Amino acid sequence: MLKALLRKQLMELLSSMTRGSKKSNKKLTYIVLLVCLVMFGFIFFGLSQTLYDSFVPLGLLWLYFAVLGGISVISGIIGSVFSTYSMLYQAKDNELLLSMPIKPSIILFVRMISVYIMCFIFQIVVIIPAFIVYFMNNALTVQGVFALLTAIFVLPMMTLVLSCILGYLIALLASKLKNTNAVITVIYVLFLGLYLYCYTQMSSLIAAILSNAQQIGGFIKTFLYPLYLFGCGAKGDALSLALFVLIAFAVFALIYAIISHSFLKLATTKKGITQKAYREKSIKASSPFRALLRKEMKKFVSSPIYMFNCGIGSVMLVVVLIFGAINADVISKLTLLLNKDVFSLIACGGIMLISAVNYITAPSISLEGKNIWIVKSLPVLPWQIFEAKIALHLIITLPAVFIASLGFSYILKFSAFECIAVLLCCALFVLLCALWGLYINLKLPKLDYVSEAVVIKQSMSTFLGMFVPWAYIMLAAALYFITGNILDETVFLMCITAITLILCFVFYRSLKTKGAERFNSL
Amino acid sequence: MLKIVGLTKTYGEKKAADNINLHINKGEIYGFIGHNGAGKTTTIKAVCGILQFDEGEIYIDGVSIKNDPVKCKSKLAYIPDNPDLYDFMTGIQYLNFVGDVFEVGADKRKALIKKYSDIFEMTENLSQLISSYSHGMKQKLAIIAAFIHEPKLIIMDEPFVGLDPKASYTLKQMMREVCDNGGAIFFSTHVLEVAEKLCDNIAIIKNGQIIKCGTMEQVKGDASLENVFLEMEVETNNA
Structure with a gap:
């Protein structure tokens, strides 16, 4: 039975990545994933090298492993926490599985395996480079390999435990309070704030770790003892490693026991709904477009996981602008030191990069799910349905893009022409992202999802929905370095705007023709 | 009102609908019966423009669904099995959404929502989220949504599943009312007694093919529809 459930869970996880793909495309999907993991691995390889060079001369090899272990745990939590609650407690097959002769604790265990796999993927990009750096400077020993395997397979258990505790607390709160979505939203906002704070302080945090190695070491020994054990174990102390493994399994068993005790209750809780009798009000008729847009908007705001994964870019743009405004003096000095004109490109690239974090259209077709019959049976063209989805993307993203563009134009003292060029380029890029997201989701839809988190966070269409626009910006940057001496910055920006406009038109045509056909065949 | 000509839909090697021909006139209630997997839902979804088909044509009030799906869909309403x-x-938000897309005027919509939600005793629940509805309440809401834009043709897939006896009775009356006013109804059901009492015409489908169709008298003669249906099943199995 456990085997069957595990198979189902793995199929669910894999199908979220490759659904709708042909066999050859599936291979490509895995290759793209691998390339991304390797890219992130390179970033952490650089960090590992820096930490290794700083800690080892001080005789703090254990701290090197402990710090990177800690970073990998944080990376795993960031990657999994937003979906843990929905994966554990809100899966659509809850009732189906609970009606079968399966212990709820087994269902929970299998769901936890999914979270474990997510943690595992997010953590290996940190852990493997850390050990590569270690093995580059030290001989490859059996003990070292054993420590590596422990780090790869046991460390994610710690992350899983922390992620599950958070998911459990959210579920507990949601079961006690009436407005679940508001509760989850507040928790997500708090977590997002913490995440953004850590992210903006990353370089100073690393610098602080490097300059206060001894104190940090003392702190880890006292308050984060399992990490200390992990560090010592990875360094070569077999007893510490064994103790770490023991603690990891014990903590996992304890948390599993606590969560499984209340799993059935939390997964099946339906809060009493206050009977609010309907009172007839005057009805205001609106156009089909507005009705479809309103429907998209309602879907967006009713799902915290959709809102925060796909709309986070708008918040980040405003935060970055505030950060820029606070540090306006430093930026002004920088403009004096460097070629001032290049700042319009940097600002534009930065705004585009952050705005692409909003991938609202990329899961929008999949999110129709079993309700897709409704829009398909309505007397509207597929393009009208697409229009509403694109409009939602623009409504959520464009205001923040405009505010950021105008704000940075003011801070960086752009000329009116530069300001318009940045605005235009960013706005068209947002439109391109919206069109691309829809295009790729039509190619790779997943309508039979079990959890929204799977579609929003783990599907190939959302992955490509965000990373392909990023690749486009990188390509534009590379183009600038090639043609930098030939073209003026603003002219270059206008060229990119023109290319973006052409691409928008290409995707618009494709969506209207092939996209509509594809939608009809879903 | 509805004309299906040579409808064929294939899934891989299986023909879910194999050269189906049906003609439903104004004022007719047309029943569609067959065992599970016979091709009822495939045919119904093709008629509603939800499912693309390989061969044949479907005309709604003389308009081809292939050539002008939007015009066809504006004339029909679809009530799915699930x-x-x-x-x-909320219930009212959904009804307004449907009303907006079908471009039903505000006053008319208000009156129709009141009329049908009162009939199905759903008025009190319209401000609740649909997620809090039972299966039957969702079914009632889907029916109300289908009726508020006054379609000429109503396509229903197992419409009585999940409805309480009173709502079933009300729906049957409403179906007759639609046909009396010049509309038409095409629906699938497994409840043969309902089909026998309600339908003017009936079609029996098996393995994607219509094995018998016509007026109720032509199809069943003096026997009960249940007997005719079961005998046909045996005959085609032996053939």
Whole structure:
């Protein structure tokens, strides 16, 4: 039975990545994933090298492993926490599985395996480079390999435990309070704030770790003892490693026991709904477009996981602008030191990069799910349905893009022409992202999802929905370095705007023709 | 009102609908019966423009669904067997959404919503989220949504599943009312007694093919529809 459930869970996880793909495309999907993991691995390889060079001369090899272990745990939590609650407690097959002769604790265990796999993927990009750096400077020993395997397979258990505790607390709160979505939203906002704070302080945090190695070491020994054990174990102390493994399994068993005790209750809780009798009000008729847009908007705001994964870019743009405004003096000095004109490109690239974090259209077709019959049976063209989805993307993203563009134009003292060029380029890029997201989701839809988190966070269409626009910006940057001496910055920006406009038109045509056909065949 | 000509739909090697021909006139209630997997839902979904088909033509009030799907859809309403509606909307929000898309005027819409939600005793629940509805309530809401834009043709897939006896009775009356006013109804059902009492015409489908169709008298003669249906099943199995 456990085997069957595990198979189902793995199929669910894999199908979220490759659904709708042909066999050859599936291979490509895995290759793209691998390339991304390797890219992130390179970033952490650089960090590992820096930490290794700083800690080892001080005789703090254990701290090197402990710090990177800690970073990998944080990376795993960031990657999994937003979906843990929905994966554990809100899966659509809850009732189906609970009606079968399966212990709820087994269902929970299998769901936890999914979270474990997510943690595992997010953590290996940190852990493997850390050990590569270690093995580059030290001989490859059996003990070292054993420590590596422990780090790869046991460390994610710690992350899983922390992620599950958070998911459990959210579920507990949601079961006690009436407005679940508001509760989850507040928790997500708090977590997002913490995440953004850590992210903006990353370089100073690393610098602080490097300059206060001894104190940090003392702190880890006292308050984060399992990490200390992990560090010592990875360094070569077999007893510490064994103790770490023991603690990891014990903590996992304890948390599993606590969560499984209340799993059935939390997964099946339906809060009493206050009977609010309907009172007839005057009805205001609106156009089909507005009705479809309103429907998209309602879907967006009713799902915290959709809102925060796909709309986070708008918040980040405003935060970055505030950060820029606070540090306006430093930026002004920088403009004096460097070629001032290049700042319009940097600002534009930065705004585009952050705005692409909003991938609202990329899961929008999949999110129709079993309700897709409704829009398909309505007397509207597929393009009208697409229009509403694109409009939602623009409504959520464009205001923040405009505010950021105008704000940075003011801070960086752009000329009116530069300001318009940045605005235009960013706005068209947002439109391109919206069109691309829809295009790729039509190619790779997943309508039979079990959890929204799977579609929003783990599907190939959302992955490509965000990373392909990023690749486009990188390509534009590379183009600038090639043609930098030939073209003026603003002219270059206008060229990119023109290319973006052409691409928008290409995707618009494709969506209207092939996209509509594809939608009809879903 | 509805003309299906040579409809064929294939899934891989299996023909879910194999050269189906049906003609439903104004004022007719047309029943569609067959065992599970016979091709009823495939045919119904093709008629509603939800499913693309390989061969044949479907005309709604003389308009080809292939050539002008929007015009066809504006004339029909579809009630699925499993009413998966938007859980994130309230009942009234869903009805207004449908009303807006079908461009039903505000006053007319208000009156129709009141009329049908009163009939199905749903008025009190319209401000609740659909996620809090039972299966039957969702089914009632789907029916109300289908009726508020006054379609000429109503396509229903197992419409009585999940409805309480009173709602079933009300729906049957409403179906007759639609036909009396010049509309037409095409619906699938497994409840043969209902089909026998309600339908003017009936079609029996098996393995994607219509094995018998016509008026109720032509199809069943003096026997009961249940007997005719079961005998046909045996005959075609032996053939």
